[in-house]
Amino acid sequence: MHHTIIAAGKPALKYCKDGTAEYLKRLTRYGKYELKHIKDGSSEDVSKRHLEASQGSIRIVLDERGEQLTTEQLVKKISDWEMRGEKRATYMIGASDGHTPELRDSADLVWALSPLTLQHELALVVLLEQLYRVATIQRGEPYHRV
Numbered sequence: 001m002h003h004t005i006i007a008a009g010k011p012a013l014k015y016c017k018d019g020t021a022e023y024l025k026r027l028t029r030y031g032k033y034e035l036k037h038i039k040d041g042s043s044e045d046v047s048k049r050h051l052e053a054s055q056g057s058i059r060i061v062l063d064e065r066g067e068q069l070t071t072e073q074l075v076k077k078i079s080d081w082e083m084r085g086e087k088r089a090t091y092m093i094g095a096s097d098g099h100t101p102e103l104r105d106s107a108d109l110v111w112a113l114s115p116l117t118l119q120h121e122l123a124l125v126v127l128l129e130q131l132y133r134v135a136t137i138q139r140g141e142p143y144h145r146v
């Protein structure tokens with residue numbers, strides 16, 4: 001499955017840029033993971049861009065009001081999508097005002113990394129680390145400890 005991560009706004013925080021680069025580099029061993037940045041703006045504009053960019057894909061909307069998952073539950077969700085032949089998964093990170101109800105309603109999964117509101121670049125790093133963790137678990141590699 002091709003994983004596309006779409007984040008609103010230009011990256012600005014050095015420690016997040018470093019974290020993002022680190023996990024994207026690690027993920028190259030495990031498949032196709034692509035990060036795209038889209039223009040920031042109102043939640044309506046950003047959610048519209050997210051909707052357009054994720055057409056025909058499994059839609060995962062990152063939102064603190066969403067479902068909280070254990071890493072094992074995330075492994076199961078991604079593995080189930082792969083098993084049923086889904087070709088693309090798109091993970092969407094919003095702007096300062098979050099996502100519109102329309103985008104949330106269109107999602108296959110509204111996923112909360114935590115009930116805390118995270119700075120959007122920090123949310124991106126946590127998302128990438130979890131995708132890396134999932135990939136290592138799927139391969140039976142010893143990164144993850146329970």
Ligand SMILES: C[S@@+](CC[C@H](N)C(=O)[O-])C[C@H]1O[C@@H](n2cnc3c(N)ncnc32)[C@H](O)[C@@H]1O
Pocket residue numbers: 061062063064092093094095096097098099111112113114115116117118119120123
């Ligand atoms: C600063 S937050 C937006 C907060 C906004 N006030 C709201 O109500 O959604 C920017 C983006 O970071 C992501 N984000 C922040 N905290 C998150 C969390 N705990 N779980 C998942 N995504 C989160 C979401 O994609 C969110 O749209």
